[in-house]
Amino acid sequence: MPKTALKPFLKYVGRRFFFLILTYFVAITIIFILPRAIPGNPLSQLLSRIAVQGAANPETISNVQKSLMEEFGVGKPIIVQYLSFLGRLFRGDLGTSINFYPKKCLDVLAPFIPWTLFLLIPATLTAWIIGNTLGAVAGNKRGTWMDNLVLNTSLVISQIPYYWLGMLLIYTFSVKLGIFPTQGGYAQGLLPSFSFKFITSVLYHYVLPFLSIVIAAIGGWAIGTRLLVIYELDADYTIFAVNLGMRDRTVFKYVFRNILLPQITGLALNLGSALGGALITELIFNYPGTGYILFRALSTLDYPLIQAIFVILIVAIYFANFIVDFVYAIVDPRIRLGQGEGS
Amino acid sequence: MKDTLILSLENVRSYYAKGNYYVKAVDGVSFNIFKGEVVGIVGESGSGKSTLSNVMIMNIKKPLNFIEGKVILNVGANFLELNTLPRQELQKIIWGRETSIVPQSAMNALMPTKKIRDFISDLVKDHFERALNEEEIIERAKQRFTDVGLSPNDIYRYPFELSGGMRQRAVIAMATLLNPRLLICDEPTSALDVANQKLVLKTLEQLRKREIVESIVFITHDIATVRQIATRMVVMYAGKIVENSPVEDIIKDPLHPYSRGLLLSVVTPEPEIKKRGISFIPGTPPDLANPPIGCRFHPRCPYKMDICEKEEPPLKKVDTNREVACFLFNK
Amino acid sequence: MWKAMIRPLFKSPKFIVGMTIFLLIVLMAIFGPILYPKDPTSFAGMPEQPPSKEYPLGTDTYGGDLLAKVLNGTRSSLYVGFLVAIISMSIGLLVGIFSAMKGGIVDELLMSFTNIVLTIPSILLAILIASYLRIRSLEVIAVILGILSWPWFARAIRAQLMSLINREYVYLSRLAGYGDFRLAIEDLIPAIATYTFMAFILFINGGILGEAGLSLIGLGPTKGVTLGVVLQWAVLMEAVRRGLWWWFIPPGLVIVLLTSSLLIITTAMDEVFNPKLRER
Numbered sequence: 001m002p003k004t005a006l007k008p009f010l011k012y013v014g015r016r017f018f019f020l021i022l023t024y025f026v027a028i029t030i031i032f033i034l035p036r037a038i039p040g041n042p043l044s045q046l047l048s049r050i051a052v053q054g055a056a057n058p059e060t061i062s063n064v065q066k067s068l069m070e071e072f073g074v075g076k077p078i079i080v081q082y083l084s085f086l087g088r089l090f091r092g093d094l095g096t097s098i099n100f101y102p103k104k105c106l107d108v109l110a111p112f113i114p115w116t117l118f119l120l121i122p123a124t125l126t127a128w129i130i131g132n133t134l135g136a137v138a139g140n141k142r143g144t145w146m147d148n149l150v151l152n153t154s155l156v157i158s159q160i161p162y163y164w165l166g167m168l169l170i171y172t173f174s175v176k177l178g179i180f181p182t183q184g185g186y187a188q189g190l191l192p193s194f195s196f197k198f199i200t201s202v203l204y205h206y207v208l209p210f211l212s213i214v215i216a217a218i219g220g221w222a223i224g225t226r227l228l229v230i231y232e233l234d235a236d237y238t239i240f241a242v243n244l245g246m247r248d249r250t251v252f253k254y255v256f257r258n259i260l261l262p263q264i265t266g267l268a269l270n271l272g273s274a275l276g277g278a279l280i281t282e283l284i285f286n287y288p289g290t291g292y293i294l295f296r297a298l299s300t301l302d303y304p305l306i307q308a309i310f311v312i313l314i315v316a317i318y319f320a321n322f323i324v325d326f327v328y329a330i331v332d333p334r335i336r337l338g339q340g341e342g343s
Numbered sequence: 344m345k346d347t348l349i350l351s352l353e354n355v356r357s358y359y360a361k362g363n364y365y366v367k368a369v370d371g372v373s374f375n376i377f378k379g380e381v382v383g384i385v386g387e388s389g390s391g392k393s394t395l396s397n398v399m400i401m402n403i404k405k406p407l408n409f410i411e412g413k414v415i416l417n418v419g420a421n422f423l424e425l426n427t428l429p430r431q432e433l434q435k436i437i438w439g440r441e442t443s444i445v446p447q448s449a450m451n452a453l454m455p456t457k458k459i460r461d462f463i464s465d466l467v468k469d470h471f472e473r474a475l476n477e478e479e480i481i482e483r484a485k486q487r488f489t490d491v492g493l494s495p496n497d498i499y500r501y502p503f504e505l506s507g508g509m510r511q512r513a514v515i516a517m518a519t520l521l522n523p524r525l526l527i528c529d530e531p532t533s534a535l536d537v538a539n540q541k542l543v544l545k546t547l548e549q550l551r552k553r554e555i556v557e558s559i560v561f562i563t564h565d566i567a568t569v570r571q572i573a574t575r576m577v578v579m580y581a582g583k584i585v586e587n588s589p590v591e592d593i594i595k596d597p598l599h600p601y602s603r604g605l606l607l608s609v610v611t612p613e614p615e616i617k618k619r620g621i622s623f624i625p626g627t628p629p630d631l632a633n634p635p636i637g638c639r640f641h642p643r644c645p646y647k648m649d650i651c652e653k654e655e656p657p658l659k660k661v662d663t664n665r666e667v668a669c670f671l672f673n674k
Numbered sequence: 675m676w677k678a679m680i681r682p683l684f685k686s687p688k689f690i691v692g693m694t695i696f697l698l699i700v701l702m703a704i705f706g707p708i709l710y711p712k713d714p715t716s717f718a719g720m721p722e723q724p725p726s727k728e729y730p731l732g733t734d735t736y737g738g739d740l741l742a743k744v745l746n747g748t749r750s751s752l753y754v755g756f757l758v759a760i761i762s763m764s765i766g767l768l769v770g771i772f773s774a775m776k777g778g779i780v781d782e783l784l785m786s787f788t789n790i791v792l793t794i795p796s797i798l799l800a801i802l803i804a805s806y807l808r809i810r811s812l813e814v815i816a817v818i819l820g821i822l823s824w825p826w827f828a829r830a831i832r833a834q835l836m837s838l839i840n841r842e843y844v845y846l847s848r849l850a851g852y853g854d855f856r857l858a859i860e861d862l863i864p865a866i867a868t869y870t871f872m873a874f875i876l877f878i879n880g881g882i883l884g885e886a887g888l889s890l891i892g893l894g895p896t897k898g899v900t901l902g903v904v905l906q907w908a909v910l911m912e913a914v915r916r917g918l919w920w921w922f923i924p925p926g927l928v929i930v931l932l933t934s935s936l937l938i939i940t941t942a943m944d945e946v947f948n949p950k951l952r953e954r
């Protein structure tokens with residue numbers, strides 16, 4: 001790539017980066033405002049109760065309550081609260097968990113996050129690849145029994161929530177057939193290590209949650225890709241190529257390449273809901289990921305921890321978004337060379 | 344006639360299947376194209392011109408059905424009846440090599456995410472399975488790009504790096520890369536400004552003069568363009584040919600009432616009417632799913648006779664090289 | 675005009691299948707609780723009974739009648755779905771139309787805003803908002819989901835209107851042989867109308883699935899029974915691992931049937947109205 005060709009690429013990537021930072025800032029602000037703006041929310045009630053109590057009788061408030069008051073800046077003007085909130089985030093301080101006091105939220109979360117990534121990323125990519133392939137083949141053979149089969153199955157499958165599919169799989173394969181474990185990320189009693197025993201146990205427990213995400217996600221990709229292929233097969237450039245005597249196989253290769261580009265963007269847009277689905281799936285499987293700890297935090301109203309989880313999950317999604325944008329910019333010559341980056 | 348026949352259509356019918364009825368887009372069309380001719384096909388929007396261009400190379404795709412007739416192409420040594428060949432065969436030995444279509448929207452006809460050079464090399468591989476030297480073709484492509492007024496280095500660019508007019512010419516260059524006998528241009532100029540239109544027309548003329556292509560079919564709404572480039576004019580109305588005459592003759596003395604109306608619109612000085620093409624002919628074009636019985640033009644025809652409502656006028660020779668489908672000329 | 679437009683729909687097997695399933699479920703939601711008037715929240719009988727004559731779908735851990743729960747749950751889930759659709763559609767139309775009509779800086783600001791909301795993962799934000807609300811009625815749930823799911827629709831509406839304003843569409847339709855502006859408008863309004871209708875259906879889907887997701891992690895409505903709430907209790911009480919299939923299969927099945935029938939309807943509409951997809 002000549003030097004001049006690098007400029008539009010950097011410009012595009014830079015713009016996306018700026019946009020994501022801006023959006024993240026908005027998201028953070030929402031996270032900050034919500035507990036302070038929602039009337040009658042249990043957090044502010046809890047805090048004001050502690051505040052009143054503390055004013056009258058300072059000894060009675062516990063360490064947990066002290067750190068809560070400090071972190072939420074009770075009694076200070078809202079703008080000061082906001083700035084100190086941002087400042088702490090910037091330093092990587094996500095607050096102290098109520099439940100696991102005096103552990104920092106980040107330390108509480110750290111062991112759970114890899115599990116979620118380990119589940120979500122391979123499953124999403126697998127579904128993306130299989131779904132796109134199926135959809136492309138179906139669109140290419142439009143109107144045949146295979147197309148009908150793929151389309152009709154996808155229409156139903158794409159609407160199955162991951163977690164319900166998870167329940168069906170557990171019921172069938174674990175409860176009825178006893179082939180797979182019913183829950184957990186690894187066998188009880190094992191300690192996480194890089195031993196052969198532990199790794200095989202992890203993989204064994206991985207199958208069902210992985211499958212429930214993959215199967216349920218394939219349909220959506222297949223439907224979208226099929227439509228794109230049908231459109232592209234009717235596009236002017238396809239018709240020109242066919243009329244020049246290009247073979248159907250070569251044309252299809254071109255078409256497939258062209259539809260993968262928008263589907264890469266689709267992957268980025270889809271990450272949020274995929275993550276949402278995966279969190280609930282983890283809950284169903286008692287899988288030791290973020291979904292599990294989120295559920296615990298929610299059911300015990302551990303607000304600092306809840307906030308921290310969202311701060312991190314949203315960062316993760318935006319980071320992934322940025323990687324996808326980056327890949328897209330490399331793959332699509334139109335962006336690489338600074339044109340047609342419109343939508 | 345002693346000229347070499349290039350393409351011959353004999354009573355061709357090709358319909359779009361639509362639920363439980365047909366749209367009769369090409370309905371009993373016969374005509375010949377000889378070597379060296381530039382045939383202009385004109386007609387209102389929806390009269391079946393683009394469909395006809397697909398039928399000429401027998402690219403019949405799903406909703407379109409080939410009902411009957413013969414499509415015969417001269418392939419040098421002998422004549423091939425294209426309508427009997429399977430699609431693969433057409434793809435391999437006819438399309439791109441003997442015939443080529445410059446599509447109606449050539450602006451978007453180039454593979455958007457491939458360099459033109461790579462597209463060409465894929466195309467060549469599909470046609471010749473490596474028997475042909477790729478470098479040779481690339482050299483030829485560069486030459487062809489120069490011929491159409493582009494830089495030879497433009498083949499190393501992506502389509503989106505070219506302007507609209509440049510793309511149009513690149514499409515022409517690529518369509519003629521394998522020296523097809525017959526080049527079909529489906530309104531190649533309608534999306535261009537005047538300067539680029541002229542350039543494209545000149546390019547086409549050059550290609551024919553240098554016998555890179557042997558004949559050109561030029562489809563358009565615009566009679567002025569046909570006048571400029573074509574040697575013969577075929578007038579289509581509602582899926583049928585109503586007149587087929589040398590350009591000078593038809594300009595001087597259009598026979599079919601529809602041709603007459605069509606040409607009047609060009610002579611009319613008001614640019615507004617000119618721009619609106621032929622829509623000033625009173626009435627609307629018929630529904631091709633259910634065309635009028637008899638002559639399809641009779642509901643709009645100022646010279647309508649009784650017979651026109653009952654029988655279809657056949658396309659008949661009225662002069663040595665003029666044909667018209669109208670009862671005014673054959674009783 | 676509408677009659678002529680709608681008629682081809684009834685030739686599409688997909689549309690008929692989708693519509694039949696959807697209408698059956700709607701009828702079930704409306705009349706089910708009337709024809710089977712058991713209280714979904716009372717502790718009626720023996721706990722954890724498999725389906726029987728007396729309890730067609732069995733009972734849960736508290737002896738609650740699962741058929742009554744599913745019937746009432748379907749009703750509430752549909753209600754939430756419709757509310758979500760109405761809210762998202764209104765916001766989407768408002769933002770889209772306003773953006774397209776005003777243009778300039780207003781358009782730019784609104785679209786930046788739309789893009790930001792589009793990029794913020796809506797499910798996560800919905801969870802966060804719901805977690806701060808102690809009391810969540812069905813309507814509150816619908817509002818939470820509704821205010822987060824409109825952006826893609828606003829963008830699409832804006833794009834369609836822009837093409838009208840830029841006359842691109844008019845130009846194209848003239849090329850295609852129409853001669854005048856009115857034809858274009860007559861063509862465009864139905865296009866936007868069908869599009870909006872299809873978006874509305876997809877919003878219902880989003881609402882139903884969103885509610886179920888929130889309920890499963892314990893953030894669903896605090897009063898009333900929805901399909902999500904039935905599933906939530908099934909999970910809490912380990913119904914799956916204890917083999918109580920009648921507890922978790924019917925509510926999930928209704929969700930899948932409902933949402934996929936709606937998706938099938940929109941697919942069929944697309945195939946009928948979209949000239950690029952029209953078959954034969």
Ligand SMILES: Nc1ncnc2c1ncn2[C@@H]1O[C@H](COP(=O)(O)OP(=O)(O)OP(=O)(O)O)[C@@H](O)[C@H]1O
Pocket residue numbers: 359360361366368386387388389390391392393394395406447631849850851954
């Ligand atoms: N895919 C299709 N399915 C059904 N009918 C079609 C299809 N394509 C074209 N038609 C119909 O066939 C007839 C002829 O269409 P065609 O595209 O050949 O016209 P045309 O003369 O090229 O028009 P234009 O000048 O607008 O390009 C029209 O009535 C059109 O509605």
Ligand SMILES: [Mg+2]
Pocket residue numbers: 392393394447529
């Ligand atoms: Mg045409």
